[in-house]
Amino acid sequence: MQTDNLELKKLVYLYLMNYAKSQPDMAIMAVNTFVKDCEDPNPLIRALAVRTMGCIRVDKITEYLCEPLRKCLKDEDPYVRKTAAVCVAKLHDINAQLVEDQGFLDTLKDLISDSNPMVVANAVAALSEIAESHPSSNLLDLNPQSINKLLTALNECTEWGQIFILDCLANYTPKDDREAQSICERVTPRLSHANSAVVLSAVKVLMKFMEMLSKDLDYYGTLLKKLAPPLVTLLSAEPELQYVALRNINLIVQKRPEILKHEMKVFFVKYNDPIYVKLEKLDIMIRLASQANIAQVLAELKEYATEVDVDFVRKAVRAIGRCAIKVEQSAERCVSTLLDLIQTKVNYVVQEAIVVIKDIFRKYPNKYSVIATLCENLDSLDEPEARAAMIWIVGEYAERIDNADELLESFLEGFHDESTQVQLQLLTAIVKLFLKKPTETQELVQQVLSLATQDSDNPDLRDRGYIYWRLLSTDPVAAKEVVLAEKPLISEETDLIEPTLLDELICYIGTLASVYHKPPSAFVEGGRGVVHKSLPPRTASNESVESPETAPAGAPSNEQPDVIPTQGDLLGDLLNLDLGPPVSGPPLATSSVQMGAVDLLGGGLDSLIGGPNFVAPPAAAVPANLGAPMGSGLSDLFDLTSGVGTLSGSYVAPKAVWLPAMKAKGLEISGTFTRQVGSISMDLQLTNKALQVMTDFAIQFNRNSFGLAPAAPLQVHAPLSPNQSVEISLPLNTVGSVMKMEPLNNLQVAVKNNIDVFYFSTLYPLHILFVEDGKMDRQMFLATWKDIPNENEAQFQIRDCPLNAEAVSSRLQSSNIFTVAKRNVEGQDMLYQSLKLTNGIWVLAELRIQPGNPNFTLSLKCRAPEVSQHVYQAYETILKN
Numbered sequence: 057m058q059t060d061n062l063e064l065k066k067l068v069y070l071y072l073m074n075y076a077k078s079q080p081d082m083a084i085m086a087v088n089t090f091v092k093d094c095e096d097p098n099p100l101i102r103a104l105a106v107r108t109m110g111c112i113r114v115d116k117i118t119e120y121l122c123e124p125l126r127k128c129l130k131d132e133d134p135y136v137r138k139t140a141a142v143c144v145a146k147l148h149d150i151n152a153q154l155v156e157d158q159g160f161l162d163t164l165k166d167l168i169s170d171s172n173p174m175v176v177a178n179a180v181a182a183l184s185e186i187a188e189s190h191p192s193s194n195l196l197d198l199n200p201q202s203i204n205k206l207l208t209a210l211n212e213c214t215e216w217g218q219i220f221i222l223d224c225l226a227n228y229t230p231k232d233d234r235e236a237q238s239i240c241e242r243v244t245p246r247l248s249h250a251n252s253a254v255v256l257s258a259v260k261v262l263m264k265f266m267e268m269l270s271k272d273l274d275y276y277g278t279l280l281k282k283l284a285p286p287l288v289t290l291l292s293a294e295p296e297l298q299y300v301a302l303r304n305i306n307l308i309v310q311k312r313p314e315i316l317k318h319e320m321k322v323f324f325v326k327y328n329d330p331i332y333v334k335l336e337k338l339d340i341m342i343r344l345a346s347q348a349n350i351a352q353v354l355a356e357l358k359e360y361a362t363e364v365d366v367d368f369v370r371k372a373v374r375a376i377g378r379c380a381i382k383v384e385q386s387a388e389r390c391v392s393t394l395l396d397l398i399q400t401k402v403n404y405v406v407q408e409a410i411v412v413i414k415d416i417f418r419k420y421p422n423k424y425s426v427i428a429t430l431c432e433n434l435d436s437l438d439e440p441e442a443r444a445a446m447i448w449i450v451g452e453y454a455e456r457i458d459n460a461d462e463l464l465e466s467f468l469e470g471f472h473d474e475s476t477q478v479q480l481q482l483l484t485a486i487v488k489l490f491l492k493k494p495t496e497t498q499e500l501v502q503q504v505l506s507l508a509t510q511d512s513d514n515p516d517l518r519d520r521g522y523i524y525w526r527l528l529s530t531d532p533v534a535a536k537e538v539v540l541a542e543k544p545l546i547s548e549e550t551d552l553i554e555p556t557l558l559d560e561l562i563c564y565i566g567t568l569a570s571v572y573h574k575p576p577s578a579f580v581e582g583g584r585g586v587v588h589k590s591l592p593p594r595t596a597s598n599e600s601v602e603s604p605e606t607a608p609a610g611a612p613s614n615e616q617p618d619v620i621p622t623q624g625d626l627l628g629d630l631l632n633l634d635l636g637p638p639v640s641g642p643p644l645a646t647s648s649v650q651m652g653a654v655d656l657l658g659g660g661l662d663s664l665i666g667g668p669n670f671v672a673p674p675a676a677a678v679p680a681n682l683g684a685p686m687g688s689g690l691s692d693l694f695d696l697t698s699g700v701g702t703l704s705g706s707y708v709a710p711k712a713v714w715l716p717a718m719k720a721k722g723l724e725i726s727g728t729f730t731r732q733v734g735s736i737s738m739d740l741q742l743t744n745k746a747l748q749v750m751t752d753f754a755i756q757f758n759r760n761s762f763g764l765a766p767a768a769p770l771q772v773h774a775p776l777s778p779n780q781s782v783e784i785s786l787p788l789n790t791v792g793s794v795m796k797m798e799p800l801n802n803l804q805v806a807v808k809n810n811i812d813v814f815y816f817s818t819l820y821p822l823h824i825l826f827v828e829d830g831k832m833d834r835q836m837f838l839a840t841w842k843d844i845p846n847e848n849e850a851q852f853q854i855r856d857c858p859l860n861a862e863a864v865s866s867r868l869q870s871s872n873i874f875t876v877a878k879r880n881v882e883g884q885d886m887l888y889q890s891l892k893l894t895n896g897i898w899v900l901a902e903l904r905i906q907p908g909n910p911n912f913t914l915s916l917k918c919r920a921p922e923v924s925q926h927v928y929q930a931y932e933t934i935l936k937n
Contacts, residue, residue, distance in 0.1 A: 062100060069108040076112040083112060087120045094124035099133035110143035118151050122158050129163045134172035141167055145182035161195060168202055173209035177217025180224045198228045207242045215251040222257035226264055229592045236268040237275055247286040252297055255286045256304060256566030263562050267591045283315045288322050295330045302336040303571045307561050309343045310552060320349050324356055334368050342378045350386040353379060358393050361405060370408045373397060377412030381419045391416060391424050398429060406433050407442035414445035418546045427453055440475035451485025455492050461500055464489060471507050479517050483508050487524045491536050534718060563589035706731045706823050706871035707934045711741060720814040722746025731824040736788040743781040750776040750809045757792060758804035762825055762895055765792025790894040801926055823930040826872035830892035837876045837890060841900050844917045850924040854912040857935050861885035861905050864935060871934045899927050
């Protein structure tokens, strides 16, 4: 070890590294030599000593290495400093606490400002590695000054140094689009580097920061043009590198197809490409296909379909179908290309083509008359997917195929030998055929139903068979609506990566994640150090929706308006209505019984429907007339001082069917909403169209934008016999749970009876929420109007309303829209109006009426602009009915 020969010393140190782990006690004896070598005049020996120290992973030795390491971090030779920087990361892996206590991390941060670019790169690499294993620590505290130093070092580093710095830059979020642009300008030269890893790292930085640039900038267009050539150049490397490049390009094209839209030819397949490169190129060709280049692409794909490689040919035929679905104008040409391929009679080509044509039919139903050609090839189909596709086509278009029953019968002969996929398709196709031609196919449908239910042991097949059997035997009309329902068109790209995952993968360009198309957490074991990354938010469009606020100080607002939370998983909410213990004790009329605390699906309804724990409310608790105001005395009725409206009540829409009998096992629910003298109610009509008696009714609302909830249980006093109807007025309050709905006035309701629980949703008119003390005084109106920002103002036209200003004012007042002031400007009547919602949000209005002109202009101002559209609809409804 004491030798001066550098080559020999390297060998000795190598020996030490290998055996220190198995003989730690012996390794301690080498510490003195390390300490001595760290002060050797030769920088190569100093660096060798510090590198070896970092590689000896023995706890006992680490504390002896701190002093030599500290000296080497401040060494005058940059080669020693860069080696010491990496040593800190290795030491941190062995004993993190020691590194933090000794202050090495601060020294590393100082090295980012080092004059030598390689030292900077290694310091960044070491800090990045330490930060990855400790995601919560803010080690790489990047700011514009440190970013500037990194960018300066970038030009003079080795290629791996450049990669470390670029990866570090990719984790930085610029403060605005100007800074993002300046970083992009300084990173762009790296795109012409010879090393493909440097190119991909630079692409990652640019793709990330482009998010922050406005698409209108000239620089944005320039950047798009600069990104294409380096990506194209990557495809001239050896096949393995091409594959990695193609997997990354696949992500880039999904995020920004415009980068490579003119480079289609580079992705054309060469005869000597390995299969994995061919398949990847095909995928990108389809992603780039557009009306401009589709002719070129189809000619190429048709060529591929005549190759010898079976897997590649199949993929090429699929690609023709995907082009038809993606570019509508090319569909006709794609179908004729597929028909040409079917005429070749090559078995696997025919089968793929039929699978593809099924998808084209799903995108463009009733457009192409090629069924006869397909039926000619029935006998040659032996693959499950192709057979299932053909059966689907026959079932779907049975009315156009004269011998559809014979064709399906031929498949039925070997029913039990078919795969599950084919059996399920055959069952559905025969049921479709029966519903279209019931007289001729009765035997056929009975045969398939008994094969599926009695002779099969596949649970999926039996379930589907029983469902069809039941549907056909109890309600053929419903069966027709279910089985022959209109199907949604398939979308152009079913294989696109989900947007949030795509954004995360863009942050991992040039790493394994971009090749697997999976986030690191999916394949890195233990998940230690895996941080979820996402693209920076766009700064070009900062339109944040302002949440509802209170009126300015002094406004007549007694309660703080609710800020409406956003909508979550609504179906989940409706199905998980067990939010607490069941309501027990008498539901008093004046207090709001919070229906949210009742489990619609469990036994929590006992209290609502008179179960064992049910305590009957005292007679006085529930008023005889449920439509009357809850808890409002006579003093309220005559307190007309504060602009309280008339007794006539606001406009009530006629009842509409909310839940048709077909969807609720015979229970039909119609209803409307009313507001009278401060009290909201839901007027329901329940009709029993089933054959059995209905009892035990209960109702519950999902969370909604204004907290609407039942104020009392749903009381249906007598059992509801078949063909009988009952009318009920259900009092509502606005103290339920609040959640912003889409649209804002959407209400999701669950109704339970002895048969089942049924769900429906309805839209309530917003004017039922206009409160009686919604009249603002003039000064306050003026101050509030000025105070609300102009961008919150919305203008609407109310057409074909023949009323004059007086009639308009009185009609709106009966629905709690109060006229604060009125004036005449240049022959136009201007009404200034105010209204207040139950949650304390004020809406101010200016209504312009030109005498003799039936079209009015309505301007609305509100701190929660999302309610304006619904307030306008309320104006329309009230004035036109």
